[in-house]
Amino acid sequence: MSKKILVTGGTGYIGSHTVVELQQAGYEVVVIDNLSNSNAEVIEGIVKITGIRPVFEELDCVDFPAMRALFEKYPGIDGVVHFAASKAVGESVQKPLLYYRNNLVSLLNLLELMPQFHVKGIVFSSSCTVYGEPDNNPIDESAPIKPAESPYGNTKQINEEIIRDFIYSGAPVKSIILRYFNPIGAHPSAEIGELPIGVPQNLVPYITQTGMGIREQLSVFGNDYNTPDGSCIRDFINVVDLAKAHVTAIERMLTDKVDEKVEIFNLGTGKGVSVLELIDVFEKVSGKKLNYKIVGRREGDIEQIWANPDKANNVLGWTAKETIENTVASAWRWQQRIASESPHSRV
Ligand code: WQD
Numbered sequence: 001m002s003k004k005i006l007v008t009g010g011t012g013y014i015g016s017h018t019v020v021e022l023q024q025a026g027y028e029v030v031v032i033d034n035l036s037n038s039n040a041e042v043i044e045g046i047v048k049i050t051g052i053r054p055v056f057e058e059l060d061c062v063d064f065p066a067m068r069a070l071f072e073k074y075p076g077i078d079g080v081v082h083f084a085a086s087k088a089v090g091e092s093v094q095k096p097l098l099y100y101r102n103n104l105v106s107l108l109n110l111l112e113l114m115p116q117f118h119v120k121g122i123v124f125s126s127s128c129t130v131y132g133e134p135d136n137n138p139i140d141e142s143a144p145i146k147p148a149e150s151p152y153g154n155t156k157q158i159n160e161e162i163i164r165d166f167i168y169s170g171a172p173v174k175s176i177i178l179r180y181f182n183p184i185g186a187h188p189s190a191e192i193g194e195l196p197i198g199v200p201q202n203l204v205p206y207i208t209q210t211g212m213g214i215r216e217q218l219s220v221f222g223n224d225y226n227t228p229d230g231s232c233i234r235d236f237i238n239v240v241d242l243a244k245a246h247v248t249a250i251e252r253m254l255t256d257k258v259d260e261k262v263e264i265f266n267l268g269t270g271k272g273v274s275v276l277e278l279i280d281v282f283e284k285v286s287g288k289k290l291n292y293k294i295v296g297r298r299e300g301d302i303e304q305i306w307a308n309p310d311k312a313n314n315v316l317g318w319t320a321k322e323t324i325e326n327t328v329a330s331a332w333r334w335q336q337r338i339a340s341e342s343p344h345s346r347v
Contacts (some may be wrong), residue, residue, distance in 0.1 A: 003079070004029075005028070005077070005080070005081060008032050008033070010083065012084075012178070014083055017243035024050055029054040029055070032061070038149070040058070044186075045191040061110065067109045072118040078119065080119060080121070083125045084109060087154050089153065092148055104158060115172050118282065122163070122173065123176050124160070124176070128179050129149075131144075132302070137272060139309065140310065141310040149300050150300060167261045175262045183237055184204040185240070185322070185328070187328055190336075193334030193335075194239075194334070200215075214339065216291070217293055220292055222296060227274055229277065233275075235268035235274040238327040241321055242267055265318075267320075268306060268307025268308070273303060278324075278328070
C-alpha cells in the first residue's frame with residue numbers, strides 16, 4: 001500500500017516538480033492549490049511526465065472548514081509537503097497583511113488538523129531569506145537568523161517558529177524544514193517549469209523572456225557590490241534536484257530516521273554564481289547575446305549568499321547534482337516551449 005502525501009501549492013513551480021518526483025518514487029499524491037499564482041493546466045504537464053493523474057482539489061489552505069473536509073475526504077494522508085504561500089518579496093512589502101494571513105494561517109490550519117487525522121509529519125518549504133545578509137559564506141544551518149528584510153521573509157521565520165513551538169509542545173507530529181537557496185530551471189521534459197504571472201521578479205525567467213524577445217532588456221540591479229565582478233552572488237539550485245530533496249525528506253520523516261523532531265536543512269549546491277556569470281552561462285547555452293544593462297541596486301537585495309550543504313549531503317543524504325549549464329539550458333528549453341505555445345506569455 002503506497003503512502004499518501006498531501007502537497008499544498010502543488011501546481012506551483014517547485015510544488016509541481018515535487019509532485020512528479022513523489023509519484024515517480026511510488027507515493028500517492030493529493031494536490032491542493034488555490035490557483036492564485038498558478039493554473040490547473042500544470043496537472044496535465046505532470047500527467048504527461050508520469051502517466052499518473054494526481055488527485056487535484058482547488059482549495060485555499062486558509063479556509064479551515066475546507067481543509068478539514070479535505071482530510072475527511074482523503075483519509076490516510078501520511079505526510080504533508082507544504083508549499084502553498086505567497087512568495088514575492090516586493091509584493092509582501094506592499095501587501096503585508098495578505099502575506100501574514102496567507103502564509104501563517106495556512107500553516108496553522110495544517111498543524112491543527114494533522115494530529116486529528118494521524119498525519120505523521122510535515123516537510124516545510126522555507127528559504128535562505130531567513131538568514132538575511134550572511135556575515136560569511138558558505139552559510140550553514142547554525143548561522144544566526146537575522147531580522148527579516150521583508151514581510152515575506154518574516155513569514156518564513158515565523159512559520160519555522162510556529163512549527164518548532166507546536167512540535168516541542170508535545171504534538172504527535174514531526175517536521176523537516178528545507179531552506180531553499182535560489183531555485184531555477186525546469187523539468188528536462190519541458191512539460192512543466194516556472195510560469196511567472198506578469199513581469200518576472202526573479203532573474204532567470206527575466207533572462208529567458210529577454211532571450212525570447214518577450215522583454216526588451218534585462219536590468220542588472222547593480223555591479224558595484226563587493227564581489228569579484230561587482231554583481232550579486234547566489235546559490236542557484238536546479239528545481240528537479242530541489243524536488244528530489246523533498247522526496248528524501250519525506251522518506252526520512254516517515255521511516256523515523258530523523259535525529260530530532262524538527263530538522264532543518266540548507267538546500268543549495270554550495271557554489272556561488274554571480275548575476276553576470278549567470279548571464280554568461282545563458283549566452284553560452286542558448287547561443288544568444290543577451291540584451292542587458294547595468295542599473296542601480298534593488299532595494300533589499302542581499303549582496304552574496306551561498307549554502308554550505310554538508311548537513312543536507314551527509315545527514316539528509318541528498319546532494320544537488322545538475323550543472324548550472326544544464327539547469328539554465330532547461331529553463332531556456334522551457335521558455336521556448338511556452339513561448340511557442342501561447343501568445344499569453346507575451347504579457
Ligand atoms: C537574484 C539576483 C537580483 C532580477 C528571491 C527571494 C527568495 C526566493 C528566490 C522565494 C539578485 C538580480 C534579479 C532582475 C537582476 N523566493 N536580478 N535583475 O532575490 O535572490 O531571491 O527569489 O522563496 O526568497 O528573495 O532572487 O531572482 O529575484 O534575484 O539583476 O531582473 O538577480 O538583484 O541579485 P532573490 P532573484
